[in-house]
Amino acid sequence: MKRLLLATLAVATLTGAMAANAQSDEIRSRMIRFGYGLNEDSNQGRAAKLFADEVAKASGGKLKVRTFGAASLGSDDQMQNALIGGAQEMMVGSTATLVGITEEMAVWDTPFLFDSEQQADAVLDSEVGRKIMDKLEEKGLVGLVYWENGFRNMTNNVRPIEKVDDFSGIKLRVMPNPVFLETFKLLGANAVPLPFSELFTALETKAVDGQENPYNTVLSSKFYEVQKYLTVTNHVYSPWIVTASKRWWDSLSEAERDILMAAAKKARDAEREDTRAEAARALAALKEQGMQVNELSPEVTAQLREKAQPAIQSVIDRVGQDLFQEVEAELKKAAQ
Numbered sequence: 001m002k003r004l005l006l007a008t009l010a011v012a013t014l015t016g017a018m019a020a021n022a023q024s025d026e027i028r029s030r031m032i033r034f035g036y037g038l039n040e041d042s043n044q045g046r047a048a049k050l051f052a053d054e055v056a057k058a059s060g061g062k063l064k065v066r067t068f069g070a071a072s073l074g075s076d077d078q079m080q081n082a083l084i085g086g087a088q089e090m091m092v093g094s095t096a097t098l099v100g101i102t103e104e105m106a107v108w109d110t111p112f113l114f115d116s117e118q119q120a121d122a123v124l125d126s127e128v129g130r131k132i133m134d135k136l137e138e139k140g141l142v143g144l145v146y147w148e149n150g151f152r153n154m155t156n157n158v159r160p161i162e163k164v165d166d167f168s169g170i171k172l173r174v175m176p177n178p179v180f181l182e183t184f185k186l187l188g189a190n191a192v193p194l195p196f197s198e199l200f201t202a203l204e205t206k207a208v209d210g211q212e213n214p215y216n217t218v219l220s221s222k223f224y225e226v227q228k229y230l231t232v233t234n235h236v237y238s239p240w241i242v243t244a245s246k247r248w249w250d251s252l253s254e255a256e257r258d259i260l261m262a263a264a265k266k267a268r269d270a271e272r273e274d275t276r277a278e279a280a281r282a283l284a285a286l287k288e289q290g291m292q293v294n295e296l297s298p299e300v301t302a303q304l305r306e307k308a309q310p311a312i313q314s315v316i317d318r319v320g321q322d323l324f325q326e327v328e329a330e331l332k333k334a335a336q
């Protein structure tokens with residue numbers, strides 16, 4: 001009897017394992033809604049389409065990614081909540097808008113953290129970048145990869161920013177994020193948090209005087225139509241992050257997850273290249289569109305860094321000394 005019981009148990013275990021393996025190789029027909037906030041004709045839109053094409057190719061057309069641009073599925077935080085609830089499968093958006101969900105994401109909002117895109121790549125794609133991404137899981141999101149939004153610069157309609165005092169009194173839209181709010185209040189601006197989807201109208205109606213974003217976004221979102229001055233500040237490097245609904249992700253087979261992750265990485269590498277190539281062209285195009293562009297002197301940039309220091313301490317308080325030191329250690333390695 002005992003032998004029969006053991007044999008039955010062994011068969012059941014083997015069947016279960018085989019069933020699991022069958023599931024792990026299985027690729028089912030699925031529709032995947034992938035939302036993002038910039039226009040279709042933007043670095044973010046092009047990368048989303050590349051991701052969709054790569055997924056279709058690798059899955060023999062079974063995994064169909066439908067991309068939805070221009071915040072047509074909602075703002076970053078609305079889409080994040082849709083992913084958590086399982087009403088939407090994937091998105092790409094700003095790490096800065098995730099701070100309310102996972103505080104550790106605030107480390108990427110640290111003013112002047114990175115000096116170059118290469119340094120950003122090395123740190124974001126390092127163990128500590130993955131460690132921060134993995135903290136999303138307990139909140140119902142899965143982080144796949146970081147893409148590049150880029151170094152952020154100031155635009156406004158009041159005056160060229162040539163010295164720190166020039167920030168004073170400017171109603172500046174910032175991402176809904178405590179570090180951005182604090183940083184620009186420290187610089188003397190009147191920081192106004194607004195979702196990206198409301199930004200163009202806020203500029204057009206003069207509800208705000210200015211905003212800050214990479215050249216690519218200023219061009220693809222046509223902010224040059226409603227903004228006169230552009231000041232090259234490079235005050236922070238902004239990552240995007242590709243996320244999935246954990247509830248949905250956990251239902252996928254291993255093979256399906258591998259396809260999505262491989263496509264996200266391929267799109268990441270292409271997006272970074274595309275964004276960097278476009279940035280130089282975008283600045284020239286903005287000048288052609290009539291924007292008055294100025295660069296800050298090294299002295300003024302040093303004064304900005306000094307004034308923003310308390311925001312750096314706030315990030316450390318928020319994410320913890322240990323994690324911040326892990327990021328700094330990766331920074332040092334990348335700078336070698």
Ligand code: KDG
Binds near residue numbers: 037038149
């Ligand atoms: O969906 C818009 C987001 O991608 C966001 O990152 C754009 O940088 C942005 C901003 O200023 O909101």
